[in-house]
Amino acid sequence: QQQVKQSPQSLIVQKGGISIINCAYENTAFDYFPWYQQFPGKGPALLIAIRPDVSEKKEGRFTISFNKSAKQFSLHIMDSQPGDSATYFCAASIGGSNYKLTFGKGTLLTVNP
Amino acid sequence: GAVVSQHPSWVICKSGTSVKIECRSLDFQATTMFWYRQFPKQSLMLMATSNEGSKATYEQGVEKDKFLINHASLTLSTLTVTSAHPEDSSFYICSAGTAPGNTIYFGEGSWLTVV
Numbered sequence: 001q002q003q004v005k006q007s008p009q010s011l012i013v014q015k016g017g018i019s020i021i022n023c024a025y026e027n028t029a030f031d032y033f034p035w036y037q038q039f040p041g042k043g044p045a046l047l048i049a050i051r052p053d054v055s056e057k058k059e060g061r062f063t064i065s066f067n068k069s070a071k072q073f074s075l076h077i078m079d080s081q082p083g084d085s086a087t088y089f090c091a092a093s094i095g096g097s098n099y100k101l102t103f104g105k106g107t108l109l110t111v112n113p
Numbered sequence: 114g115a116v117v118s119q120h121p122s123w124v125i126c127k128s129g130t131s132v133k134i135e136c137r138s139l140d141f142q143a144t145t146m147f148w149y150r151q152f153p154k155q156s157l158m159l160m161a162t163s164n165e166g167s168k169a170t171y172e173q174g175v176e177k178d179k180f181l182i183n184h185a186s187l188t189l190s191t192l193t194v195t196s197a198h199p200e201d202s203s204f205y206i207c208s209a210g211t212a213p214g215n216t217i218y219f220g221e222g223s224w225l226t227v228v
Contacts, residue, residue, distance in 0.1 A: 036219075041204075041222070041224070042221055042222060043117075043119075043206045043208075043219040043220050043221045043222040044157070044206070044219045045219065046216060046217070046218070046219075089156060089157070100147070100159055100162060101147075101157075101159070101208075101217065103156045103157050104156065105155070105156045106154075106155075106156050108154075
């Protein structure tokens, strides 16, 4: 049973465009929703995270939108750059960030120059 | 940000041998560490959760006798793949955190190839 569904599997965006990756979850007990960025051969790095008491969080070019009633959250990358080309994973956990993370299947983002 | 270091970054071992991967939190004390494996172009799959000074908790389907985890100190956890086989070849990643509610940091990962 996949508890966090991520789409699309891959995404191609032109430089300067907006990249949007979506995730949906099933377990209403989840209360921490991070996004990770992973470059080939490297471990994932925390990009931005949100808790369900907030509908949106913005850090630089990265924004998380959270819809609690729909059990969905999304990552928006504004002014996408070739350096943003990586695999992005959404995740969810119960009890804050020090508990088990359930990951989505990942989205391979390619930003063309 | 905090640093989690893994060693070795990559290792090749012969089938039937054992190999140990270390995960260290360099600038903080990690009460909890997690071990994941990741196959190419796939997501991270949690293998086990280790708490300092206690036995690891393994996820369903993970053989605890094959994947030995030791978290003997607040800065070091080790994963030992025993009697390795080619199907154990994978990217192994650890993560570490401090108290509940704090951020989890991931290591750079360790590539294991069993030949």
